[in-house]
Amino acid sequence: MVIKTVVLLLSYFVPFIVLLLLQPSFLVASLLWLMMGFGLAGLGMSIMHDANHGAYSDNKTINYILGHTLSFAGGSVFNWKLQHNILHHTYTNIVHMDDDIADKLVLRFNPHTKVKKYQSMQYIYAFLFYGILTLYWVLLKDFIQFAKYTKNGVNPGTKNENIATVFRMIVVKLIYFAAFIVLPIQIGIPVWQVLSGFMIMHFAAGIILTVVFQLAHTVEGTSHPLPNESGDIDNCWAIHQMNTTVNFSKAASFLPGIWVDLIIKLSITFFLAFVMCIIPTSHQLLKQPLKNMVSPIWKIKLLVLLLNHT
Numbered sequence: 395m396v397i398k399t400v401v402l403l404l405s406y407f408v409p410f411i412v413l414l415l416l417q418p419s420f421l422v423a424s425l426l427w428l429m430m431g432f433g434l435a436g437l438g439m440s441i442m443h444d445a446n447h448g449a450y451s452d453n454k455t456i457n458y459i460l461g462h463t464l465s466f467a468g469g470s471v472f473n474w475k476l477q478h479n480i481l482h483h484t485y486t487n488i489v490h491m492d493d494d495i496a497d498k499l500v501l502r503f504n505p506h507t508k509v510k511k512y513q514s515m516q517y518i519y520a521f522l523f524y525g526i527l528t529l530y531w532v533l534l535k536d537f538i539q540f541a542k543y544t545k546n547g548v549n550p551g552t553k554n555e556n557i558a559t560v561f562r563m564i565v566v567k568l569i570y571f572a573a574f575i576v577l578p579i580q581i582g583i584p585v586w587q588v589l590s591g592f593m594i595m596h597f598a599a600g601i602i603l604t605v606v607f608q609l610a611h612t613v614e615g616t617s618h619p620l621p622n623e624s625g626d627i628d629n630c631w632a633i634h635q636m637n638t639t640v641n642f643s644k645a646a647s648f649l650p651g652i653w654v655d656l657i658i659k660l661s662i663t664f665f666l667a668f669v670m671c672i673i674p675t676s677h678q679l680l681k682q683p684l685k686n687m688v689s690p691i692w693k694i695k696l697l698v699l700l701l702n703h704t
């Protein structure tokens with residue numbers, strides 16, 4: 395874990411330092427920004443996600459510090475924990491509860507909202523929008539989500555706490571833009587090159603992060619359960635997780651280790667969640683649903699998921 399963390403941090407910051415010190419040609423600079431995009435995605439998938447779940451380390455301080463690697467992308471840890479840890483993991487694939495599957499602009503991620511005519515082309519244009527995800531996140535999403543979660547009560551903060559949270563959010567974003575846009579311009583890199591490179595970095599990170607996280611839930615084979623008349627989901631949480639999440643391409647050798655890490659964690663989550671749900675019943679039941687539900691999922695290849703998820 396430590397080596398992986400150091401490598402990912404270096405893969406994000408070293409290209410940027412080289413960019414500032416050497417001010418290479420636009421082509422080389424673009425490659426450096428691209429590397430930063432990969433580094434950023436890796437940090438998000440493999441460090442920030444785990445740390446903000448409290449799962450990176452037994453040490454709370456380490457989780458706290460590494461969870462704030464999200465600030466390196468200008469994002470808000472406070473919002474992430476509400477949206478991801480609480481809403482996404484508690485209400486996975488439940489429309490109007492899990493923001494990950496909410497309709498966004500021209501994109502539709504669940505079967506229960508109205509289909510627009512142009513969405514038959516979504517499988518093509520989706521990737522373009524995936525590419526602007528992290529940029530949208532830094533500029534707007536955090537503020538929109540914060541207002542929404544404060545209004546609907548997901549955010550339990552008091553008025554004063556909320557003022558402090560918004561203040562921290564703004565400061566993090568200002569520092570982020572100062573470091574990654576203003577600083578390179580100040581030392582003499584042309585504005586158009588800095589803005590183009592910044593977009594390349596975000597585009598790479600956005601596509602990688604969105605594809606990886608969407609493929610776990612928004613594909614054929616997962617379900618999108620609706621609450622019953624009393625507002626409950628029929629299955630217990632663990633079975634619900636099994637029905638709404640897939641594991642994929644575990645054995646694929648070409649995938650980066652960081653991705654495989656995430657997949658292995660999904661597998662462990664599946665297993666533990668399943669055991670939690672089934673232990674009070676018979677041993678035979680434990681075997682049967684695992685056989686039925688997990689095995690086919692292992693066989694799904696990444697390419698198949700990519701093709702059918704939009």
Ligand SMILES: [Zn+2]
Pocket residue numbers: 443447478483
């Ligand atoms: Zn998670």
